[in-house]
């Protein structure tokens with residue numbers, strides 16, 4: 001049995017794992033870099049060890065150091081969270097060599113799925129539907145022309161070592177084939193040290209829909225339904241929801257089966273995610289498999305009531321999954337919004353720094369997976385995510401209403417945030433109707449980052465507020481600088497200060 005887990009991560013996901021450890025009576029060991037001395041994950045752990053400089057290449061990514069701490073602390077297992085070492089085959093292997101349980105799949109599974117050509121081959125052999133295309137490297141210009149013509153324009157040229165959009169080129173016209181392949185190859189070589197690329201038919205306006213899977217070492221594999229992740233910006237997810245508004249019961253059943261087939265094909269043990277592209281005619285295609293717990297896992301937990309981290313820990317310890325497929329169903333609707341310290345008005349520039357005040361929403365149906373507290377300084381060295389705001393309600397409409405209410409009462413000062421942008425997504429027609437694809441943000445960007453409209457009511461409030469401002473002689477404005485809006489005049493932003501609007 002596992003008695004102590006080292007969590008090789010930081011921030012909200014380290015805390016998320018600790019919550020389940022405590023419920024299971026498992027001791028948790030935190031590791032922290034120079035930049036994370038004051039981090040919440042250090043305070044919540046049973047033990048914490050310093051592992052080096054702020055740069056993750058010198059701390060969270062150093063395998064020897066993490067293994068040393070695991071041994072020193074007597075941890076029987078390591079949970080890698082997401083990012084950092086979570087999909088590192090060498091690390092998974094090293095843990096096993098050292099007699100430490102890696103809470104995740106074996107190195108061979110990570111390697112097969114990490115290489116897109118080998119993943120495609122595996123999936124095709126297992127009967128999983130992949131995007132039409134090839135499973136061979138493009139060696140030269142003649143190859144490029146021949147293979148692309150075979151597949152048929154338009155095509156996507158993709159790096160085999162890639163993922164997440166890196167080393168990827170869309171080619172629509174014959175004259176762009178050679179330059180497209182060369183560009184993809186050089187980006188792949190620079191990014192991954194491997195210029196192997198392959199060709200897929202381009203799927204127009206796709207939806208990104210992924211299935212959560214769980215496998216155990218007794219050969220059981222189940223899926224926990226889908227997550228709709230089409231609201232993305234530059235391959236970064238912004239909003240995720242489940243159930244997907246695009247899904248039908250029939251499509252869910254067949255895609256769920258496909259996801260289970262994908263996991264079974266590699267004897268998958270642990271929590272994983274099978275990603276698909278789905279077009280407007282509901283054709284679905286396997287895209288890739290992520291061999292880790294994902295950022296957006298909470299929405300699946302909310303509608304299935306399954307603690308995915310508990311299942312990860314139990315199957316890593318050799319136990320069977322606690323659920324049978326037929327026992328699982330989705331209840332209600334859950335939406336996650338990723339709250340970031342960034343400025344949507346300045347091309348989403350990161351805005352880390354001192355969070356003066358952090359007041360998260362509360363009340364029915366709200367879950368916050370976060371780590372930021374008032375007077376915490378968000379380090380510049382890592383992803384500037386502040387928290388994940390997860391709402392759950394009876395149906396989609398009420399979940400959206402709940403998300404708007406939660407965003408309204410989320411108070412963060414000191415850093416710029418994307419809260420207003422998230423609210424705009426909730427208010428957009430395309431999102432409200434559920435008819436959106438991966439083109440959503442680009443298509444709606446003007447609406448999403450535009451200033452609030454001036455209503456008459458608003459103007460009256462602004463006049464009142466400016467009078468109070470005058471009476472306060474700037475005291476409030478100085479205390480709590482505006483963090484909410486694009487190009488705000490002092491006057492207008494003051495009118496929006498809700499503490500004053502209550503008069």
Ligand code: MV4
Pocket residue numbers: 131156163164165200201202203204206207208230232235277287288438
């Ligand atoms: C595609 C595609 C269309 N056709 N492949 C982007 C990230 C990488 N994991 C795969 N991606 C895509 N692959 C074919 N054959 C469109 C995308 C894509 C996309 C996919 C999922 C979510 C958002 C996206 C945004 C742009 C392009």
